[in-house]
Amino acid sequence: MKIHIEELCFKCIIGLLETERHTPQEVIVNLELDYDYKNEFINYAELCAQVQTHLKEEKYELIETALDALFSLIYERYPLTKCLYIKITKPDILENCRVSVSNIKVY
Numbered sequence: 001m002k003i004h005i006e007e008l009c010f011k012c013i014i015g016l017l018e019t020e021r022h023t024p025q026e027v028i029v030n031l032e033l034d035y036d037y038k039n040e041f042i043n044y045a046e047l048c049a050q051v052q053t054h055l056k057e058e059k060y061e062l063i064e065t066a067l068d069a070l071f072s073l074i075y076e077r078y079p080l081t082k083c084l085y086i087k088i089t090k091p092d093i094l095e096n097c098r099v100s101v102s103n104i105k106v107y
Contacts, residue, residue: 001037003044006030010052013059014066015093026092027055030102033074034083042078050077063088063101071105081107 008031011024029051035042054073060066067088075081087102 001035001041003031003033003035003042003047005032005044005048005051008048008051010056012052012056014055014061014063014088014090016061020093021059021061024056025090028089028091028098029055030085030087030089032083032085033078033081035078035080036082038080040080042080047074047078050074063090063099067101067103071103075105075107083107 008029009026011026013021013024014027033042050073051070054070055066058069067086070086071084074084083104083106085102085104087100089098089100091098093099
């Protein structure tokens with residue numbers, strides 16, 4: 001089974017710039033989680049809430065660090081995970097584009 005979470009939008013502190021450290025900015029998280037469904041399911045609403053809560057609480061300086069932490073968090077809580085793709089986007093940091101960092105891990 002594969003769960004797709006597309007364009008999970010919320011505001012959090014993420015970034016190195018002084019304004020980014022004090023003012024929450026919009027982020028967009030896209031995620032694909034492939035897992036072995038063996039009469040156990042992964043609650044996607046709970047997964048969304050955990051991603052959002054984690055990023056709001058931790059206030060990362062780098063998207064890359066936030067991304068690595070999400071991989072660890074999700075795999076710890078959902079050990080049925082076989083493959084995980086996460087992309088974090090900061091849509092408003094630059095005037096003329098969206099900036100994203102993504103990665104995929106196979107377990």
